[in-house]
Amino acid sequence: MKTKRIVISGGPGSGKTTLISHLESEGHTCMHEVSRAVIHEAQKQGIDQLFLTNPILFSQKLLEGRLQQFLDASKYNELPFIFYDRGMPDVTAYMDFIDSHYPENFSETCSINKYDIIFLLPPWEEIYTQDNERYESFEQAEKIYHFLLKGYQSYGYNVIEVPVGTVEDRIAYIHKQLKQLL
Template sequence: MHTKRIVITGGPGSGKTALIKFLEQEGHFVMHEISRDVTREAQEQGIDQLFLEQPLLFSEKLLEGRLKQFHQGEECTSATLFYDRGMPDVTAYMDFAEITYPDSFSAPCLKHKYDAIFVLPPWEDIYQQDNERYESFEQAEKIFDYLKKGYEEYGYHVHEVPVGTIKDRVQYILDKLKTDY
């Protein structure tokens, strides 16, 4: 059986993490976001915002972690596996921040493909900044555009998940998976 690898992505404050948690509570297999872990580890080492201070190192750690998650997905026995962000998020964020990166960052994004991409648009009503989310809402809107464009540049058809309740958003995703995949 081939496990379908489904990426749920979106800029900060889009409701992505809540949606992923809901999917998991409903019995779906998920791979959780790792960027907050990378940020916290750096903070414990005295680096307040690793992405801002050492963006290539931060991005390299994210890409390594997401590639590891991709390989861990090979052991999944479920029909679907949801990822809270995928490898192309890394290059999309660097493009947003206008950070030059080597071609080696794109190679795993081209080699290891997901089956479907769902992007959540920024949602001002639920947006909040915190210690790990330092972007403004305006920046979140731009990040959304870069994410969408970034996945499309890797050859993906990107589904934009409408704003709404978590249940409605999950149903949109599950319905798309039934009809399109």
């Protein structure tokens, strides 16, 4: 049995990390978002917002981290699926959002290393908050959502939108979709 790779993505503040934490508490294997670690490392070096200062370097570090997570999933062949807090196509979608060119290998990496299922969380103003790592406004989060949707679709994915609701309702929706798809 091949482990299915399942991405939970969405704009900033849409509830991704909360869902990943809940899935993990249910016993699922989850790969956590790498951007906060990249941001903290840059801040230790005196760079407040690496994405704003050097978007290519920031994105390269994210892509490398997410690719490593993708490759690490081969250690979990006995599992039916593994969840990711964001996927590699998030990198190119964010670069498109800021209208920045990026190396061709970014798109190649996304095209070669394919996930099985993509769940996308829509913007949800009621739960949106900004913090030290989340500097985007809610309006920007809405735009990012559309870039994520378009980005994943451009790599040939059928994106499944997870409706807003309680964590339990969202998890139930994901489980129901997985049963139907797998």
